[in-house]
Amino acid sequence: MTQNTDLNDSELLRSMLAGDEEALALLYRRRQGSIYRFALQMSGSKTIAEDVTQEVFLFLMREGHVFDPARGSVSAFLLGVARNHVLRRLRVEQLLAPLTDDTDDDVPSMHASTDVCPLEDLTRAETIESVRRAVLSLPSKYREVVVLCELQDISYEETAEILGCAIGTVRSRLYRARALLLAKLRPATEAEDEGSATVKSARCFA
Amino acid sequence: MNSQRDEEILTRGLRALAEDMKTLGAPDELEAKVLKAFRARQVVTPIARRRLSSRYWPVAVAAMLLIAISVVVFRWNKETVDTPRQAVKQTPLKNQPQTNPENDNKTSVELPKEVEYQAVDAPSTRPNRKPARKAGVRRPENTQVANHATNEIATDFIPLSYMNAASLQDGGQIIRVELRRSALAKFGLPVNMDRYNEKVKADVLLGVDGMAHAIRFVQ
Numbered sequence: 001m002t003q004n005t006d007l008n009d010s011e012l013l014r015s016m017l018a019g020d021e022e023a024l025a026l027l028y029r030r031r032q033g034s035i036y037r038f039a040l041q042m043s044g045s046k047t048i049a050e051d052v053t054q055e056v057f058l059f060l061m062r063e064g065h066v067f068d069p070a071r072g073s074v075s076a077f078l079l080g081v082a083r084n085h086v087l088r089r090l091r092v093e094q095l096l097a098p099l100t101d102d103t104d105d106d107v108p109s110m111h112a113s114t115d116v117c118p119l120e121d122l123t124r125a126e127t128i129e130s131v132r133r134a135v136l137s138l139p140s141k142y143r144e145v146v147v148l149c150e151l152q153d154i155s156y157e158e159t160a161e162i163l164g165c166a167i168g169t170v171r172s173r174l175y176r177a178r179a180l181l182l183a184k185l186r187p188a189t190e191a192e193d194e195g196s197a198t199v200k201s202a203r204c205f206a
Numbered sequence: 207m208n209s210q211r212d213e214e215i216l217t218r219g220l221r222a223l224a225e226d227m228k229t230l231g232a233p234d235e236l237e238a239k240v241l242k243a244f245r246a247r248q249v250v251t252p253i254a255r256r257r258l259s260s261r262y263w264p265v266a267v268a269a270m271l272l273i274a275i276s277v278v279v280f281r282w283n284k285e286t287v288d289t290p291r292q293a294v295k296q297t298p299l300k301n302q303p304q305t306n307p308e309n310d311n312k313t314s315v316e317l318p319k320e321v322e323y324q325a326v327d328a329p330s331t332r333p334n335r336k337p338a339r340k341a342g343v344r345r346p347e348n349t350q351v352a353n354h355a356t357n358e359i360a361t362d363f364i365p366l367s368y369m370n371a372a373s374l375q376d377g378g379q380i381i382r383v384e385l386r387r388s389a390l391a392k393f394g395l396p397v398n399m400d401r402y403n404e405k406v407k408a409d410v411l412l413g414v415d416g417m418a419h420a421i422r423f424v425q
Contacts, residue, residue: 050236054236128219
């Protein structure tokens with residue numbers, strides 16, 4: 001165990017694939033937090049986040065040998081797997097949404113009305129909640145760059161590895177995502193002046 | 207100016223959200239589940255492999271044996287059936303270069319068993335294979351066979367007047383004789399008058415009834 005703590009993620013993964021349970025435990029403790037948070041910030045659901053975290057490590061047990069150190073870090077690899085699982089789950093949830101009562105949803109509706117400006121007057125908790133809702137309301141391709149670059153504090157390069165796209169794409173998506181967030185977090189009064197909530201929503205998804 | 211302030215506020219809000227969620231992690235029981243799955247996988251996989259191998263080994267061995275036996279039987283059958291016929295076809299062509307194909311066919315069909323003995327002795331196109339032997343067709347020791355010399359040239363068998371094809375079905379015998387050259391004329395063959403009194407070799411095909419059925423001249 002003391003030896004394993006000195007190992008980096010790639011070496012832990014190799015040991016794990018060789019049957020070392022301690023290596024898996026260590027790797028899990030190191031990486032589960034970021035995977036869980038990513039899934040939670042992407043989906044807004046604890047259930048999905050837990051399922052995705054579990055699926056990622058089960059995948060690692062089955063298909064861990066496909067990891068190529070030349071293509072990126074273990075962390076990026078795991079977040080890439082998590083992203084695929086989250087997007088798959090969200091597609092399924094979208095299909096099932098009209099049939100359920102939304103009882104499992106841990107996040108309030110993204111179009112919940114706000115009577116006050118969250119950027120200036122509300123308490124910190126309220127601000128956080130408003131930002132969280134705004135992030136969740138973003139289209140997934142913008143949401144994932146915000147989650148990775150802004151919330152997870154991952155570099156553009158690593159984000160590009162995770163998403164499988166160019167760094168320039170990450171930058172442009174992040175710029176667009178921030179613009180959408182600002183539009184969402186502006187005072188309701190301004191939004192009302194511009195038009196109805198439907199119009200605001202349409203602008204977000206443009 | 208206003209937009210820059212909004213950007214700052216947004217950044218602060220995102221940082222606050224990140225800070226708020228920083229301590230979040232998967233529940234402890236999830237780690238237990240993952241480790242349990244890992245242990246189950248480590249335990250189950252070798253057993254499954256062992257079962258798989260122990261189940262398929264006998265089948266694989268049986269299949270290999272079956273294939274090996276089939277190949278041996280197939281080759282043995284092929285040798286017993288093919289080799290004599292092949293040799294019979296080759297030998298007359300070697301010994302009788304002047305004959306036409308029609309006559310060759312007739313000869314090979316009508317040859318008695320003694321001719322087959324000669325054919326078996328002929329060099330095979332497959333040098334490493336033993337010539338197949340049929341039960342009851344084994345050649346006796348020290349038997350002289352006609353036409354054994356490979357450098358001889360022979361005519362076709364010329365049927366004699368009382369030749370009956372049916373009488374050759376039971377086999378026959380070839381006897382090497384010497385005749386006067388004048389005998390060639392009786393069969394319509396050209397005779398060198400300068401060597402009229404010399405003798406010429408001939409093979410007489412005798413049937414089981416002891417009668418001469420055909421003759422061929424050898425040089």
